Amino acid sequence: MSIEIRNIQKSFGNFQALSNINLDVPTGELVALLGPSGCGKTSLLRIIAGLESPDVGTILFHGDDATHRDVRERQVGFVFQHYALFRHMTVFENVAFGLRVRPKSTRPTEGEIHRRVRELLDLVQLDWLSDRYPPQLSGGQRQRIALARALAVEPKVLLLDEPFGALDAKVRKDLRRWLRRLHDELHITSVFVTHDQEEALEVADRIVVMNHGKIEQIGTPQEVYDHPSTPFVYQFLGNVNLFHSRVESGKAFIGNLPLEVDAKDESNNSTAFAYVRPHDIDIQKESNIQSAFEAKVIYIHSLGPLVRLELQREDQSDIIESELTRERFLQLDLSIGSKVYVQPKNIRVFLNETA
């Protein structure tokens, strides 16, 4: 079932949690709402679920207006960050709950319920835990049970609120791959909220980057990572170096390196921000035409396939981060204190007005 979100606004007292949100989630897609805490992503998810209602705007499920539909009738599965399992019920009863509370006319028979719950516990690979109680399970197991419970009612939409937020790094990684595979099997329209960019990039078909109650960018992981449309997205997705500069006769500068700017007004006073990813900062031992400035190596972190350098600019106090392949690093023969020339590539400039 597709979800269409039209002009949603929501405020809590004086705090504008969401302003003018428009978003389409096509049937069967796995979409991540990504943003820092307080950006409104959870509010948006709860509005889709019907746990909150928007001040303005409409939600369409499969083309039908569902804005005022009660959460009980929306046919959504909701997975909470802290699992929200019923602790006085066994795992089996937790999963069966959604089936047991159906009105008598649509309630499956006891045998049918048993069959369905077994099936779901098999799906989440925890059938051996069916007689346990939630507090006896590990975090990862609890979240998988919560997922099975949400799937038991055959929801048309699956909504997950920071589903892996409370788990440790290793489990989180396993579980998100598992979620991806599960989604590929079931093809249920899913929206999940996360503040972890790595998680969003790895799992989602599309990413919705949010900040301050607004959508900054919507796109595939590749699009948002390679072509961030705003400075915020640049900074939020991955590491980035920021260079401040003034625009002079249509050009911004990083050190000595001029950059073309398509500024509409030629005013020389507007500020420009240039963003460069650390792996796009190349280093030379000799100055050449593409060198921006001279710098000194102040820190070398050489763990894994990439070597991370911190460079101190000679002309300013700024510190620049650079990532080199191990091969390149050995070839340059760098050590702490080495003088180098910095060559940024793939520079993206934002003028102050867009920042």
Added chain:
Amino acid sequence: MAQKKNVLPGFNLSLGYTILYLSLIVLIPLSAAFIRASSLSLDEFWHIVTAPRVMASYRLTFGASLIGALINAFFGLLTAWVLVRYSFPGKKIIDAFVDLPFALPTAVAGIALTAIYSQNGWIGSFLEPHGIKVAFTPLGVVIALTFIGLPFVVRTVQPVLEDLETETEEAAASLGAGRLTTFSRIIFPSIWPALITGFALSFARAIGEYGSVIFIAGNMPMVSEITPLIIITKLEQYDYAGATAVAVVMLLISFFLLLLINGLQWFTNRRNQEFR
């Protein structure tokens, strides 16, 4: 058996102190009652504790206490629910009101209740034309016992309600459960143990209550005379053995009832809490 190292120090000392303290304050005075009563022969004892007037007082004391505690269990739960779940102006004040029956001298409460519920009191004058007499009847006893027991239920249920995650209720709703189902299958099982504790405390307090009841009860033998009053009356007549005999019976019944309630609680807890 080798002594195990305990993380918390002072186990022997604190346990010893606890036993000494409980003995001095609770166990020794209680056993004194049994010793006193044992000066009677079994026949005399039986005769005293099964006298019709005494039997009627048992029925009133335990019956009215039970009704009062049941009323408190219901309205106390409601009060706790309102105080936890909703915010409204004056909430803090109402929250403070709940403790008043704890703090008020019970005799004052008794006099106040009598004044209000008597034939020409504020409430009593409205009830009188409908043929409902409160003051100086068993109904008055129930009201007094309800009054003094209310805080027990509210104060035991309130913290448990506060700890309930609203997320589990939202989860139940998203699974299609109606409000009633959510309450009976999700919320109620969680607060049940606390509710039983509150009920038991309220019930125990009511059984021993004296001050507030004697004013409103009217103390008519066979009708509105509570067991604690019988004990006092016997004491005033220097019938110490008779008084302690009745007290012993009361103690035994109370002990048995509390044991029963705790057993019920243990039974429900076993399912809910063993795995926490």
